[in-house]
Amino acid sequence: MCFSLLCYWDPCASGGQGVGAALDYFISKGQIPDRDGGQVTWYHAANSKASTAEALKSAAHMIEADVLLRGREPREPIMAHPPHSDSDITLQDWLNEVLLSDKGIKLDFKSLEAVQSSIRLLESVKSQQSRPLWINADILPGPNGSPGQAVEAKGFLNSVCPVSPHAVLSLGWTTGWSPQTENHGYSWEMVKEMEQICGALPQPVTFPVRAALLRQSFTQLHWLLQQSDRYSLSVWTGKDDVYPVEDLLYLRNNFDKSRIFYDITEAQDAAFKKAIGYSSIVK
Template sequence: MADEAQGAWSEEAVDYFLRSQRIRTRDGAAIRWFHAANSKARAAEAARSDVHMIEADVLLRGGKGGNGDPIMAHPPETDSDNTLQEWLKEIVNTNKGIKLDFKSLEAVRPSLELLEDVKQHLRQPVWINADILPGPNGNNAVVDAKGFLDTVALFFPNVTLSLGWTTGWHPDKHNKGYDWMMVKEMAQICNTLSQPVTFPVRAALVRQSLSELCWLMQQSDRYSLTIWTGKEDVYSVEDLLYIRENFDKSRVYYDILEPQNSEFKKAIGVEWRGQESRLY
């Protein structure tokens, strides 16, 4: 059973959900996300929903430098009505993959210890995420790359890694994208890894980074992109379609907000019916 769980952890999410007949085609856009399932109410809603992947944020109670239990919250929050232990209890017996987003290195080890306690029950994809490099308009408040990767490898050498850049977006000026230095530094960090790696990239910054991100994706067939967006970001469905046209459909996931999510799915012919995603 543990081997079966570990196998799913290191399997590309698109392949796992295709194999389990929850999507009908090898297309990352067919995978539906539930974002920021942090509170008890949000986690319960996510568990009941028809999504494929549940994303949530983990930090130590008390925030950066805190030494409390791992809790489900996104900075600037430093407290939550939900601990990671309770969250895992809610999600572990669903058929949904999980993505845990870490905002500090201190939270990683105690969280992975809790994950280890339930690993024999988790037969779905597990992604472990951290921003390990500064990116476009980003700050230096990154999770130490070596510390993060070493800690994850110690517990789960096969887990899917989600490795990103800190970013910013400004509505009143031209926003530069991911430059060559950023993608080459990421490639150097990842070239010794053997498990699947997905790079979360900000939707509003991808169009101006096409050459750089195409190059990064060419470095390994284990790499994918996960498109995400900030609440205030301005981007269009055309931007999403541009991404779709320029990358392998099986290697791009879309964890994006409404209304663009529904508009994008409609534009590409993805229809949601109950527990499955049908792509026409």
């Protein structure tokens, strides 16, 4: 997982709107009935022309894609996930397609290399229309995660914040999970280090947290959300992760549902929505 940034593209927007601006956007489009992050759905890895076209036809509210700097000339932002270093669609062309829709955007960065040129592209089109925008990257080592895989926090924030002052930053931890070992949760040290970084930021922040590590971390994550009404959680999952739907229900029943998003697999989403009485939307 990576470092996420959620923006609401509106020159008049204020950071105080928080992630609620994304919910308000989908409510205004008649796509969700109320401020409930559990109703927002996602399309993953729209990293080619074909998958982007499929995503635009889907019922998903948010389209997720990965951004890299092309591994050959011309060195420009493209839609690809490591180990790939090339693609049949650039970020510019991807934006041209997605901006014709009313979908929200989630861009995933694994390194700083493509950030500045990508942010410039986003700024160049921000006046076209307002929509939710998430920019994703892990900035700290987390449970069972590798420190070397984290995007350098200071460099990321210095690149993004001055150019996108109304962005909602979604900042995550590198993590790992294995069915064969004891999987530790988000420790007090981890959440307090994140709060130390985010407490001084003017923007709202959403924290990507791994669903399979929730049970071990409820107390720490509850504390983190209590530190500011600018904060929210974005629950995500690895495709092979195993966890009980009760963990998602506990989170939903004990946290403000307008501050929790669920970026999980289709099967997990179906089980979750069945448990809370919603119809699952195929992504």
